[in-house]
Amino acid sequence: MLKKRLMGVVTVKNGWAVQSFGYRRYLPLGKPECLVENLDRWGADEILVQVIDRSVDGLGPDFKLLERLGSIGLETPLVYAGGVRSVSDGIELIHLGADRLVVDALLHDDLSSVHRLSEQLGAQALIGSMPLSLKGNGVEWLDYRNKMLTPLTDEMLGLIQSCIISEMLITDWMHEGYPNKFEKKLVEKFPLRDAPIIVFGGISEPAQMSELFQLPCVAAVAMGNFLAYREHAIQKYKEGLQGMPIRASVYESRYPLTADD
Amino acid sequence: MSYVTVGIVDYGIGNHASVIHSLRDIGFRVRISAEIEVLDTADVLVLPGVGAFPSAMQALYERGLVSYLQQQARDRRPIIGICLGMQLLATASHELQYTAGLDIIPGEVIALPGAKWHIGWNTLESVRADPLLQAVDEQAFYFNHSFCYQGPAEYHVCITRHPRPFASVIRRNNIVGIQFHPEKSQAAGKTLLKNLITGLSHA
Amino acid sequence: MKYCKRCLQPDTRPNTTFSADGICPACNYFEALQHVDWQERFEILQDLLQRFPRRKGQYHDCIIGVSGGKDSTRQALFLRDRLGVNPLLVCLSYPPEQVTERGVHNLSNLINLGFDVVISAPAPQTWKKLKREGFRKFVNSFRSTEMALFASVPQIAINYGIKLILWGENPSLQLGDMKTLGRTGFDGNNLRCMNTLSSGLGWMIELGFSKPELIPYIYPETQEFEKHDLQIVYLGWFLGDWSLVNNAAYSCGNGIEIRTDGVEKTGDLYGVTALDEDFTPINQLIKYYKYGFGRVTDYVNEEIRLGRISRDDGKGLVEKYDDAHDEKYIKDYCDYLAISVNEFWVEVRKAANQSLFAIETDGSIRRKFTVGVGL
Numbered sequence: 150m151l152k153k154r155l156m157g158v159v160t161v162k163n164g165w166a167v168q169s170f171g172y173r174r175y176l177p178l179g180k181p182e183c184l185v186e187n188l189d190r191w192g193a194d195e196i197l198v199q200v201i202d203r204s205v206d207g208l209g210p211d212f213k214l215l216e217r218l219g220s221i222g223l224e225t226p227l228v229y230a231g232g233v234r235s236v237s238d239g240i241e242l243i244h245l246g247a248d249r250l251v252v253d254a255l256l257h258d259d260l261s262s263v264h265r266l267s268e269q270l271g272a273q274a275l276i277g278s279m280p281l282s283l284k285g286n287g288v289e290w291l292d293y294r295n296k297m298l299t300p301l302t303d304e305m306l307g308l309i310q311s312c313i314i315s316e317m318l319i320t321d322w323m324h325e326g327y328p329n330k331f332e333k334k335l336v337e338k339f340p341l342r343d344a345p346i347i348v349f350g351g352i353s354e355p356a357q358m359s360e361l362f363q364l365p366c367v368a369a370v371a372m373g374n375f376l377a378y379r380e381h382a383i384q385k386y387k388e389g390l391q392g393m394p395i396r397a398s399v400y401e402s403r404y405p406l407t408a409d410d
Numbered sequence: 411m412s413y414v415t416v417g418i419v420d421y422g423i424g425n426h427a428s429v430i431h432s433l434r435d436i437g438f439r440v441r442i443s444a445e446i447e448v449l450d451t452a453d454v455l456v457l458p459g460v461g462a463f464p465s466a467m468q469a470l471y472e473r474g475l476v477s478y479l480q481q482q483a484r485d486r487r488p489i490i491g492i493c494l495g496m497q498l499l500a501t502a503s504h505e506l507q508y509t510a511g512l513d514i515i516p517g518e519v520i521a522l523p524g525a526k527w528h529i530g531w532n533t534l535e536s537v538r539a540d541p542l543l544q545a546v547d548e549q550a551f552y553f554n555h556s557f558c559y560q561g562p563a564e565y566h567v568c569i570t571r572h573p574r575p576f577a578s579v580i581r582r583n584n585i586v587g588i589q590f591h592p593e594k595s596q597a598a599g600k601t602l603l604k605n606l607i608t609g610l611s612h613a
Numbered sequence: 614m615k616y617c618k619r620c621l622q623p624d625t626r627p628n629t630t631f632s633a634d635g636i637c638p639a640c641n642y643f644e645a646l647q648h649v650d651w652q653e654r655f656e657i658l659q660d661l662l663q664r665f666p667r668r669k670g671q672y673h674d675c676i677i678g679v680s681g682g683k684d685s686t687r688q689a690l691f692l693r694d695r696l697g698v699n700p701l702l703v704c705l706s707y708p709p710e711q712v713t714e715r716g717v718h719n720l721s722n723l724i725n726l727g728f729d730v731v732i733s734a735p736a737p738q739t740w741k742k743l744k745r746e747g748f749r750k751f752v753n754s755f756r757s758t759e760m761a762l763f764a765s766v767p768q769i770a771i772n773y774g775i776k777l778i779l780w781g782e783n784p785s786l787q788l789g790d791m792k793t794l795g796r797t798g799f800d801g802n803n804l805r806c807m808n809t810l811s812s813g814l815g816w817m818i819e820l821g822f823s824k825p826e827l828i829p830y831i832y833p834e835t836q837e838f839e840k841h842d843l844q845i846v847y848l849g850w851f852l853g854d855w856s857l858v859n860n861a862a863y864s865c866g867n868g869i870e871i872r873t874d875g876v877e878k879t880g881d882l883y884g885v886t887a888l889d890e891d892f893t894p895i896n897q898l899i900k901y902y903k904y905g906f907g908r909v910t911d912y913v914n915e916e917i918r919l920g921r922i923s924r925d926d927g928k929g930l931v932e933k934y935d936d937a938h939d940e941k942y943i944k945d946y947c948d949y950l951a952i953s954v955n956e957f958w959v960e961v962r963k964a965a966n967q968s969l970f971a972i973e974t975d976g977s978i979r980r981k982f983t984v985g986v987g988l
Binding site for chain 2: 150151152153154189192194219220221222223224225226243244245246248249270271272273274312315316368369396399401
């Protein structure tokens with residue numbers, strides 16, 4: 150049966166891989182290639198690289214970064230986010246090695262491009278990113294470029310319902326970087342019941358992750374900051390999630406891992 | 411010392427870095443080309459693919475590779491089709507418009523029954539004993555597609571459920587089709603490629 | 614005199630031609646290297662080695678000329694440990710009077726790393742006389758030395774019946790000496806055409822040496838090569854990161870000692886060349902006066918290509934150090950050649966390229982060209 154996924158996220162700003170707190174504060178971690186290689190080796194189910202300063206600065210996607218990542222020869226599916234503007238951007242990114250793409254700014258600016266991307270690349274290659282926060286009895290949608298909060302539009306929801314994009318990345322942007330703070334209500338209050346969701350932002354505890362994995366609409370749990378604090382982070386989390394419908398942890402080595410091999 | 415050389419058919423679609431890396435890691439020699447002289451030197455051919463069926467077939471035609479691959483299949487040369495590459499081995503596909511394929515493994519490519527797409531890690535179930543693919547039974551591999559093969563049961567080696575079953579590995583003589591991405595499936599994928607290619611190259 | 618637009622190589626190097634857009638052959642070669650599939654080249658090397666199986670009773674697969682320095686240590690380790698062959702190492706040793714402690718240490722290091730090494734040391738008086746006469750005739754005492762260094766390898770290959778000779782860098786590709794270009798990037802059978810070997814034996818015979826005395830200096834003829842089926846292969850073609858500094862990094866990590874006397878004394882920017890004797894830096898100085906570029910230029914060009922230094926910063930280093938030398942080393946050199954320091958400078962001034970350099974009234978040699986720009 151199809152497993153749920155534990156996704157590793159690498160956030161990139163100014164060419165650096167960074168820790169990100171509440172979409173506000175950033176601390177450097179190092180070269181994005183190193184974090185991506187780690188996640189690949191640790192057996193993440195997917196790796197998301199999100200470059201957060203592209204749309205803000207009016208630049209397109211960071212093709213050079215993806216080219217470097219693409220040429221590493223990763224053995225894990227790679228998802229790219231950051232600055233996707235058009236179908237040609239999308240095609241180029243897939244050509245450089247991304248398996249799937251995330252669109253964020255484009256969802257605010259130009260839904261027709263999203264439609265065209267979907268036609269060209271297939272809905273399974275597209276993920277819609279929605280940074281959300283609670284408002285009253287519902288949720289509000291953030292445009293991270295100007296920090297404006299708006300309600301979810303019918304057009305947006307239509308996009309999901311008509312399967313133009315395959316999954317949504319729902320980020321609890323306020324609690325990003327804060328341990329165990331992911332707001333579960335964001336999923337509960339989301340207007341669409343059946344659309345597959347990837348949850349992200351402030352997820353750090355296996356108990357928390359178990360709860361989320363048990364929600365039928367959650368297809369994947371994504372983690373960024375909290376994978377950066379120790380070796381074999383992915384494996385350790387998976388081992389804390391016994392019984393969940395996810396792929397078991399795997400330790401990779403060129404040499405036999407036990408003495409008697 | 412003899413080495414197994416894998417020839418990746420390069421028809422201008424997709425990124426080959428992961429496949430090349432996996433194969434070299436295993437210890438195979440890898441050549442990537444659209445030139446028949448180069449592909450002729452390989453022990454096993456790999457036909458990769460991403461995107462839509464009609465444009466992929468178009469790209470193969472433009473490079474004169476359709477008749478080449480069909481002839482290789484007739485000559486019992488081992489060919490492994492991956493993801494869209496597996497679908498191209500079939501008779502035809504219903505994706506976008508009805509398009510003829512290589513017709514090397516008879517069957518049709520249809521939209522996934524009961525689901526719009528299939529993304530993520532899913533397990534294989536062997537439906538036919540095949541020594542080359544024994545190790546992969548029950549293992550999870552990464553799928554990323556919305557169309558699948560439908561054809562005679564005699565060509566099914568493994569099925570996968572989503573939740574309805576579809577053929578995830580097919581085989582006819584030395585031609586094998588893999589719907590998932592072994593090169594993106596970490597250790598399980600490498601083991602599969604190693605056993606499969608080693609076995610096929612000694613056939 | 615023109616400089617390469619990208620690096621600081623002037624077009625005064627013998628046998629070199631710049632491309633129409635003013636780029637030197639070494640820079641163009643470096644560009645081409647960025648698109649090479651190194652794994653594929655490694656596989657070509659594996660296949661090549663298989664074409665030279667050992668004959669019955671033969672213990673070694675190939676032969677490498679070594680000094681114990683950065684290039685030869687790297688090559689030997691690469692062949693044995695990455696490719697699993699058993700190389701016979703051949704060292705043409707400098708005479709005891711000339712060789713440095715460091716050089717002896719490094720050769721010992723190579724032996725201790727577990728290799729079979731054949732060391733030959735040509736008769737020192739003949740060696741010294743040839744160096745002296747070489748200096749008199751060419752203002753280059755290394756003509757005879759280079760002949761012996763290069764000749765020793767095929768000579769021993771013939772004597773031991775080993776057909777495959779592995780050399781280091783391909784001078785045509787890496788430096789721009791186009792006469793050595795072979796059939797493929799790694800075919801070295803044209804090495805005999807290298808500028809450094811171009812003076813031949815004639816001048817040595819004129820000095821009154823007999824052929825038997827000159828055996829160490831005789832590079833086997835093409836017919837000899839063909840008769841014994843010798844094949845020289847450039848290992849540098851297969852190693853994507855072949856460079857002065859990279860080779861030094863590998864070899865230092867494996868026990869070699871490098872120079873610590875500094876660029877001001879030797880004109881050697883990182884102290885990784887001329888490890889086994891102290892006269893090469895003087896020869897590099899003379900090369901500078903003859904052609905307008907010395908050892909520092911070689912280093913800087915590599916660093917520029919690797920993107921580790923800008924052309925401007927490189928210019929600064931070349932301007933400052935390309936003519937660096939030390940009085941003591943020069944005195945030692947003169948003593949060896951049995952000439953006075955004064956005589957030395959008289960010859961050097963005569964040999965200096967007068968269009969590139971002006972001889973001042975006080976005897977100092979001033980560059981007329983602008984580094985990086987030319988004349």
